[in-house]
Amino acid sequence: MLSVLAMRRPAAALMMLALVVGACGSPQASSSTAPSASAPASASAAASPSASAAGSPSASAAGGGEGGTLIGAWVGPCCNGNDWITPMDPGGDAHWFDKIYGRLTTFEVLDPAKQAADFDANSGVYGKLTGDLAESWDISSDNLTWTFHLRKGVTWHDGEPFTAKDVKFTVELCDNPKNTMKPCYYNAPTDGVVGVQDYKDGKATEITGIKVVDDNTVSFTFTAPSASFPTNISELFILPEHTVSKIPPEQMKESDYWKTSQIGTGPFKWSKYTPGESTELVRFDNYWRGKPKLDGIIRRHFKDPAAALIAFDAGEIQFTYLTADEVARERENTNAVVLPGNSGVDNGISLNRTNHPEFAKKEVRQAMLYAIDRQSIVDNVYGGAANIVPCLYGLPNLTGGLAPTGYDPAKAKELLASVNVDLSKLGELPFDTYYADPLSANVMTAIADNWKTNLGLSVKAMPLENVAWQKYYYADGKSAVSFWGAANGPTGDRGYNYFATDQAYPTGGNGVANDHYSNPQVDKLLKDARSEFDPAKQDALYQQVCQITQDDLPNLYLWQSVRFHVVSKKVGNFIAIPAAGGGSYYDAAELWTINP
DSSP, X not given: OBOOOOOOOOGGGSOOTTSOOXXXXXOOOXXXXXXXXXXXXXXXXXXXXXXXXXXXXXXXXXXXXXXOEEEEEXXXXXXXXXXXXOSSSXXXXXXXXXXXXXXXXXXXXXXXXXXXXXXXXXXXXXXXXXXXXXXXXXXXXXXXXXXXXXXXXXXXXXXXXXXXXXXXXXXXXXXOTTOSSOOOGGGGGGGGBTTHHHHHTTSOSSOTTEEEEETTEEEEEBSSOOTTHHHHGGGOBOOOHHHHTTSOGGGXXXXXXXXXXXXXXXXXXXXXXXXXXXXXXXXXXXXXXXXXXXXXXXXXXXXXXXXXXXXXXXXXXXEEEEOGXXXXXXXXXXXXXXXXXXXXXXXXXXXXXXXXXXXGSHHHHHHHHHTSOHHHHHHHTSTTOEEEOSSSOOSHHHHTTOOOOOOOHHHXXXXXXXXXXXGGGGOEEEEEESOOSHHHHXXXXXXXXXXXXXXXXXXXXXXXXXXXXHIIXXXXXXXXXXXXXXXXXSSTTHHHHHHOGGGBXXXXXXXXXXXXXXXXXXXXXXXXXXXXXXXXXXXXXXXXXXXXXXXXXXXXXXXXXXXXXXXXXXXXXXXXXXXXXXXXXXXXXXXXXXXX
């Protein structure tokens, strides 16, 4: 089972939302162009021993004046909701939290101007890796130690300086077994650092492989080469030691600090949180990239994307997530711009093997996938805006041309007969999800119909509010059959978090409380890939992972869809892409503007 969880641009590349979106057709998801052309390059650059990334010159605003408050709805499959207020486990809320916090590295957006003007999903994806709180990085001659050179003059929102101690503190907090802000998925790339396991096991009080060289330099020494570490660490938000260290780790998740006074290094700072209603941020005048042009940003709470869209159409908010079935109508809205992007997020299904031992048989899982007419769902529900995947991975360099499993009800029945399993005898099983939009409901209905018709299996959709679902699915392990979205990254290393035995929940993102995947061959391939600096050889290892997991089916991997945001034309310089897990990318929020 899988855990669900994702720039400096010259002025000419910033999108102008005064642009009228071209009258193009629906964007088709393209596995050959987005983000495959850019992601391998980013990964190989990060893997190169000589890689470094310095910030580009500051981009200038492309329209609108200063002042005003943008009101948005970070809602839908991208997000956990307004009441998920902790940054170490943000999941799809990363695009919200990066207004408050920074990371060591991040990504450019490939071409945000083309994304908006041409309605081009293949431009709304990751570009190259670049520095955020780290100005540059390099690797030692033995390929074991990565050294990050941090930006000077960066301060936290309370005026205290950001230093290398904050980086070391953040990683150690993630790995602290008493920390209740768990699991810290985005810390998984540090698992190979010298001393991590002793620290996790309580045998050491620090991670010895992380060294604070000076205030602006931090190094990570690994037990084996970690080729893509600068890329893979790009999703971890850095927290302030001087405030967060005062919270007992066992009280971390529930501390009032996150509700009242959390601070970061981002362009906006925490102002007011009203449970179930909204979160308000105000600009941080001393932001290292420059004083933000907006006075503030408000995140309003909505129960689902449909409610948020009503508020958008009424002019109450200026930004929200948009489901595919609403795209055509919103593209006719002369006051709005629809921003598409290939999500890089797998929609998939997990089957709890502990709660239902029938699902422990590989043949049963294979039969359930053969019984789903994925192409029909993509064509008729998503309108063609999705790619069927052969495994967790969707990028061609990671799949190696492996074809997805086709629709074959006869083969499905044959597989069930081979292991003497009659799924109709299970009764009606709950089909849980955290998705609350009509499109996802239609998808789940189609899957349920396929299973009933082809296998005699009865399931009933059970949508849950996100926080309740997290508890039901992960901590309580009560799920039988679950429909979710799982983020991929620009390299295949996300598979380590999802598949490696040592990442079993709650340590990492492999499985749930009572069920996880384990295959020693996959463990070795994923570890070998982390040590491989040659991009082609690294990709070949991930291709083997794809082949094995297509047969093992830890989960049923379905497709990766195009996702959409919609933003008011009153907003200038706005950048947003539906990056996996909310993503790690520079959106130039300090340059956003809003006209009355």
